[in-house]
Amino acid sequence: MDTFHFNVGSLQVSPLNASLALVNFYFIYTLLFPNVSQPSADTPVPSSYEQAYTWRPQAHSPTIIFKKYTPKTLQPFDGKDGGRILLAIDRKVFDVSNGRSFYGPDGMYGNFAGRDASRGMAKQSFDLEMLTPVDAPLDPLKDLTKSERENMKGWIEHFSNKYIVCGELVENDEI
Template sequence: MSSETPAPEVASIATPTNLVLFTFLLFLVYIRLRPSTPTSLPKPPAPITFRTFTPHTLLPYNGTNNQPVYLSVRGRVFDVTPGRNFYGPGGPYENFAGRDASRGLACGSFDEEMLTKDLDAELDTLADLGGEEMEALRGWEERFEDKYLVVGKLVSVKGAEAEKGA
């Protein structure tokens, strides 16, 4: 009889359970350390350049056909697109969009007769307005200055021709 004792069995770590756990651990490390995808910033709005408008060139900026909404107050053109609900199509001030709104705002009237009908005529000088009306217009102008960008100036058609010739 031999007195050989069997060699102790060495436990293998390569069991199917351990391989699954090790694979899962590698996956978690990969998820944790993988490079993140860069966040994309939203596209900035198109740059707005200051330009000279005539009543004809201002008129298309009334909010229709996905156009911005501009209006003029005392010769300055404001981009009121952020207030499209008020100044754009269907809004209470929509008749001022793409137009000189000075007289209507000064008089507190949204009527069509407050708008200049002849787009080739000289701009309204507002000379016939009283002190209260001019004060109301200054209030509106300050409100627009606080809320909206000035994107240009409004000149008469004759004034635009004079500027081109200069």
């Protein structure tokens, strides 16, 4: 069976290959030179900043100020009231409000919200006995193994890349 080919210079090209080359050229052209629509003559010109910039959010998140927290002052930030969710790891306090599905009251890490989560994160345990009572001194974590300390450092790195460090956890009598 003979197939139809035509010569372009010294190349022999089939109609199918030529069609595919044209389609590819079209897609590449549209990627490099997108069709940007120009406003028509009847498009109203914005007369104020508020009209011109519609990308702004409806409301901005509250400003977060770095401050010192004690276990008692950290406890209200458990997200149960729908507000901010904070937790501490190795004395660093993170605002994990954006991770409400994980750290909120119904999340799998919800028991760490408003608390020092250092021991639980180091030991990969969500048990309530991993939490130091809020009226007790901070957990010195001296009995953690090297691998548990490395695990805790991994969590700190993860949280530092994902959430805002908004404070430092200090003893109850330091504020």
